[in-house]
Amino acid sequence: MINVNRFFIGVISGCLLSLFLPIVPELLWLIFLLCLILICIYYRLLFFTGLCCALSLWLWQVQQHQSHTELLLHLSEPWLKGQVVSIRQQDQDFSRFLWQINEGPLQGYLVRMRWQRAPELLGQGQDWWLKVRCKAVRAPANPGSVHIEANAYVLGIIGNCVVKDGLLLNADWDHRQQLYQRLQQKIGDLPSFSLITAFTLGERPFSDELWLGLQATALGHLISISGFHIGLLFGWVYGLMLCFAKMHIQLLWCRKAAPFVALFAAWYYSLLAGFAIPTLRALLALALTVYLLQQHRRLSYSQSWLLVCGLLLFINPLWVMSISFWLTLYAVALIFLFVWSYPLSDRSDCGVIKHALKFQAVMTLLMSAPTLLFFHGIAPLALLSNLIFVPWCSLLVIPYLLIALLLELILPAEVLWHWQLADLLLSPLQQWLMAGASMDYWWLLPAQTVFSALCIALLLLALFFLPAAAPKYRMALLLLPFIFLLWPKAAHWQVHVIDVGQGTAVLLQKGDRGLLYDVGPVYGSFNATEAYVLPYLHYQGVRQLDYLVLSHADTDHTGAFAEVLKAYPGVQLIADFDTGFPQRPCLSLPAHYLDAKLWAFRSQFQTEEGNNSSCVLAIKTAGWQTLLTGDIAHSVEAELLIAQPNLKADLLLLGHHGSKSSSQLNFLSSLQPLLALNSAAANNAYGHPSAEVLGRLALLQIPLLNTADQGAVRIEMTEQQLHIWPYRQQPLPFWLQKQ
Incomplete structure (x- = not known):
């Protein structure tokens, strides 16, 4: 061994x-x-x-x-044969689903599909011939969001495609799609429908409030079907079979069949979850456990952990890029350490309850280290939430929901009482999540490096598991890392260019207060405001947004700005076009905001709501000047230089996303920026930033950071220097940054 x-x-x-x-x-x-x-x-x-x-x-x-x-991208609008392998998500314009190619050289790979005006009967399990147009997997990259490119390698997704035409080959839905459709029609109006489908089918049609509630209460791990749920079902079925074996001598066969029946139940639950990768990993680990049981092999906790981790990575080394993979293995390691360090000695009811509470408290505390690393914050409600709802869901909700699902397959279609009872059981969790969403229960902490987060994790483990004469002192020492992290630190001015694709959103922040310049684009039913901007503000800990400046009326700048007004009711809206909300004009911005100096400019000769009507904003913080130019073209640039002949800018946001009609040579040479910033989508149809602008920047030796290449850009300003963090240069793996 x-x-x-x-x-x-x-x-x-x-x-x-x-x-x-x-x-x-x-x-x-x-x-x-x-x-x-x-x-x-x-x-x-x-x-x-x-x-x-x-x-x-x-x-x-x-x-x-x-x-x-590369092969997929070089096919010119190909016809491909494949199968729908996910339940489609429907918005106003497009149906979105995963599709697996099952013929030709691309066989076995997945693509993300968008289909405008897709047939109503489109569902998981169907075979189609599809004519598609594909692009490489690329998405805006902001801290706190999923690493889309890494996730594509983990899942085996090789492209994002749009369906141009389709021919149905097999109209039959698979078992999972049929169940989802049946539940949606039958109980879609129940308040806890989204939680029911999350626990039973792994589908999470959650509202924004529910997602915020999951973050605020740190219960996201409980909602998505993962190794925890698969292992829990395996344990329940295994224990139930052993109980049957004790009931009568003729049922002794249940003891031998127990691991296989439990493994089959886990397989079926994974099937209902669409064989998501976490469930596949759990199935492989459980299959290995059953094999070792049959071989009468007993391994130590460390050997078991190494065997499971090594075998899973040997099967698919790309799982090393999955955050959920390491979170699961870290949690399993903690469970093994706890069981090894604190075996259950008091088997009375009171002793078991105390041991379970101690276990949950230890897990919640020690899981905070990876939370700091990956999400840069802590939910203070985490301990209370997990102490209450992990037992509630493990012992009651999940077993009952699986029984209810079984009853659904047996009972007449019109019977509802079993789902009404499920809704009643989920009501406390639903109310807790909504309460968490309504309150700002998320503490943002300083961004942690891999090394610092690892040190915190090792310190927590050492303090907890090393022998100590006085347990109370040990528990006090456990709080030291968090006291250090929560200790107030000097707040510096920061400029954030949020990666919203082909649009603009810039945040000026100091502490928990901020000013937002534009909110990203809206394309059909998709809006970057909800997808990227609001999560970014929440992630960065902006609790008070004082000003929302909309440079001009184009939708790639105004986005869904009403959602920002809803999230921050006290914000002052600044705009020079009719928004339908209380607003003030661009030139009414105050000269001072906190300890920053503001100066606004708008062309006197542009009255229409076009690019040249953009509100230009100059911000001086800690001795550095930032200039945000909206979409102004060369004529307004010249007008700006006439109005402010001595205008300089250390940081310049290129006008009109780097269009050749903006950022003229005389404008750039007059401003003499230390750094140019640009907000544009990767492979955008406009060619932004243009070759002409890139040539002018190169001629003047002005470095450029473009969100299409760098992701979100965060710049911290002190009186001595600028600290610049392009997001795409930070996350692992390093080789993926070159793609």
Whole structure:
């Protein structure tokens, strides 16, 4: 077993090493790695064998993913045959779903589909011939959001496609789609319908308030079907089968069948969840457990953890990029450590309850370290929420919902009482989530590096699990890392260029207060305000938004600004066009905002609601000047220089997203910016920023940060220097930043 441990430690090390590679090596390196594997096997160097195996598998999968992506993108509006593999999400204009190609050289890969005016009968399990137009997987990148490109590698998604035409080959829905459709028609009006479908089918049609409630209460892990739910069902069914075996001698066969019946139940639950990756990982771990039980092999906790982690990464090394994968393994490691350090000695009812409460408190506290790392904040309600609702859902809600689902398959279609009871059981959770959403229960903490978060996690583990003569002192020491993190720190001015795609949204922030300049675009039923801007404000801890400046009336700047007014009722709206809300003109902005100086400009010769009517805003903070120019063209740039001949800008947001009609050479040379910023979408149809503007910037040696390449850009200003954090240069894996 020691040799197996060394091999899997090597596999884990190789997968972790892949995150830090600056580039993806050429496929020829695979030959070199295979030779190293043979040499390591010959000399029985099992650690290095596992490491090289992991790197070989990783390299092969990444190269295959990239080559198939290129093949898809170079097909000119191809007809492809495949199957719908997710329940479609419907908005006003498009149906969105996952589609698996099942024929040709791209067989087995997934694409994200958008289909305008899709047929009503479109559902999971159907086979279609589709004519598609595809783009590479690319999305705005902001801190606190999903790393879309990494997630595409994990899921095997090679493109985002739009359906141009389609031919139905097989109209039958699969079992999951039929259940979802039946529940939607039958109980879609129940208040807890979204929670019912989340627990039973893994579908989460949540409102914005419900998502905020999940973050504020730290119960997101409880709602999405994951390894916790699969393992819980396995344990319930396994225990139930053992109880049957004790009831009568003729039922002794239940003892032998228990692990297989429990594994089948876990498989069916995974099927209902659409075989999401967390459920697949849990199934593999449970299958390994059943195998070891049948072989009468007993492993230590550390051996079990290494075996599960190493085997999962050996099966798919790309799972190393999944945050949920590491959160799950971290949680499993904590469970093993707790069981090893604190075995249950008092088996009375009171003793079991105390032990369970202690376990939940320890898990909540120690899970705060990865929360700091990945989400840069802590929910103070986490401990109370988990103490109440983890037992509530584990012991009552989830078992009953699965029973209700079974009853749904047996009872007549018109019977509703079993779902009404489910709605009653979920009512406390629903009300708790909505209460959490209405209050600002989220503490933003300083952004943590991987090293600092790891140090915090190790300190928490050491303080808790090392022997201590006085437990009360130990618990007090546990709070030290959080006291350090929560200690008030000097608030500096920050400028955030939020990545909203082809549009503009800039946040000026100091502490928990801010000024927002534009809110991103609206395209059909999609709006970047709700998708990117409001989550970004919440993530950065902006609790008081004082001003919302809408530069001009174009929808790529105004977005869904009413949602900002709703989220921040005290905000003052600044706009020079009719918004339908109480507002003030651009030139009425105060000269001072906190300790910053503001200066606004609007062309006197542009009366129409066009690009040249944009409200230009100059902001001086900590000795640095930022100039936000909206969409003004060269004529207004000249007018601006006449009005302010000595105008300078350390930070310049390029006009009109880098269009060649803006950012003229004389304008740039007069402002002499230290850094140019631009907000544009990747591969946008307008060619922004234009080659002419890039040439002017290069001529004047002005560096450019473009959201299409860098993601969101955060700039912190002190009197001494500017600290710049382009988001895409921070997250792992390093090699993906080059894509």
